[in-house]
Amino acid sequence: MILVTGATGNIGRSLLGELHAHGAGPVRGLTRDAARASFPAGVEAWEGDFADPAALAPALDGVRSLFLVSRLGPDADILEAAGRAGVEHVVLVSSITVLTHPHLGPARENLAVERLLEDSGMAWTVLRPTQFASNTLWWAASIRERRTVRVPYADTGLPTIHPADIAAVARVALTEPGHRGRAYALTGPERVTPRQQAAAIAAALGREVPFAETGREEAHRQLSAALGAEAADAVLDVTGGDVNDELLAVRDTVGKVTGAAARPFHRWVAENLAAFR
Numbered sequence: 001m002i003l004v005t006g007a008t009g010n011i012g013r014s015l016l017g018e019l020h021a022h023g024a025g026p027v028r029g030l031t032r033d034a035a036r037a038s039f040p041a042g043v044e045a046w047e048g049d050f051a052d053p054a055a056l057a058p059a060l061d062g063v064r065s066l067f068l069v070s071r072l073g074p075d076a077d078i079l080e081a082a083g084r085a086g087v088e089h090v091v092l093v094s095s096i097t098v099l100t101h102p103h104l105g106p107a108r109e110n111l112a113v114e115r116l117l118e119d120s121g122m123a124w125t126v127l128r129p130t131q132f133a134s135n136t137l138w139w140a141a142s143i144r145e146r147r148t149v150r151v152p153y154a155d156t157g158l159p160t161i162h163p164a165d166i167a168a169v170a171r172v173a174l175t176e177p178g179h180r181g182r183a184y185a186l187t188g189p190e191r192v193t194p195r196q197q198a199a200a201i202a203a204a205l206g207r208e209v210p211f212a213e214t215g216r217e218e219a220h221r222q223l224s225a226a227l228g229a230e231a232a233d234a235v236l237d238v239t240g241g242d243v244n245d246e247l248l249a250v251r252d253t254v255g256k257v258t259g260a261a262a263r264p265f266h267r268w269v270a271e272n273l274a275a276f277r
């Protein structure tokens with residue numbers, strides 16, 4: 001049995017589809033609201049919340065492989081419960097910032113989870129993706145309501161990744177030999193700036209998307225409301241305020257692991273256009 005956490009999320013949704021398409025055997029998808037989740041036929045929808053410690057053991061019962069999205073819940077407790085339940089292999093979604101910005105709070109947290117996993121006695125594969133294409137969903141309401149998209153660091157291009165490519169790598173790591181004890185830095189196939197992202201969405205919609213660059217202070221005010229001040233600073237550093245060559249590098253890991261080239265940003269836009277209409 002494979003347990004997929006974050007099963008309704010950007011990566012999890014794709015991963016369930018990948019596992020189903022490849023006939024990966026029994027799969028359980030964890031969600032806090034099974035009635036709202038629509039999983040592929042044959043995937044067992046399992047309702048559970050990481051905020052409830054009693055939910056862990058039943059969700060892990062019979063599970064041999066775990067896809068764990070870091071920092072959704074108390075990772076130390078989750079890994080301990082997984083070990084106790086007899087999980088053999090954990091594929092963990094961490095972040096490329098453990099390589100590029102290890103001093104930042106979120107990266108330190110991810111690094112701590114990676115170390116717990118490596119010391120757990122279970123086999124592990126760590127995925128360290130760069131910025132997701134789906135982060136542009138933050139703009140969706142502005143675009144739908146014809147308001148101006150206001151973004152800092154408008155001309156800083158990052159090798160943005162399609163979450164389906166993270167899922168594709170996860171599927172291979174979960175179901176094929178040769179990926180245990182490996183940490184994969186994952187990027188998209190090209191760097192794309194926020195201005196280019198807005199232009200790609202505009203082109204797909206066939207109408208103008210008003211766009212303006214903001215200063216860091218305005219962006220920090222907005223992000224802080226959702227994430228808190230420290231995490232907002234971290235996001236701003238890794239999206240333009242303090243980028244480095246490691247973060248900007250386009251890598252071929254997705255292609256090497258999956259055999260298929262990483263998907264470009266415009267493909268994600270085409271698949272998710274309804275969110276912006």
Ligand SMILES: NC(=O)c1ccc[n+]([C@@H]2O[C@H](COP(=O)([O-])OP(=O)(O)OC[C@H]3O[C@@H](n4cnc5c(N)ncnc54)[C@H](OP(=O)(O)O)[C@@H]3O)[C@@H](O)[C@H]2O)c1
Nearest residue numbers: 006008009010011031032049050051070095129130131132
């Ligand atoms: N966004 C980026 O640019 C970026 C870059 C690098 C790394 N990452 C990492 O990628 C991960 C996020 O992946 P994602 O975008 O696929 O996630 P996501 O779309 O944010 O989805 C996460 C899912 O987790 C579930 N969830 C949330 N709280 C939960 C709880 N208390 N108990 C159980 N389930 C819970 C939710 O499902 P339900 O509502 O159905 O319960 C949600 O759909 C994070 O670890 C992040 O650090 C992100």
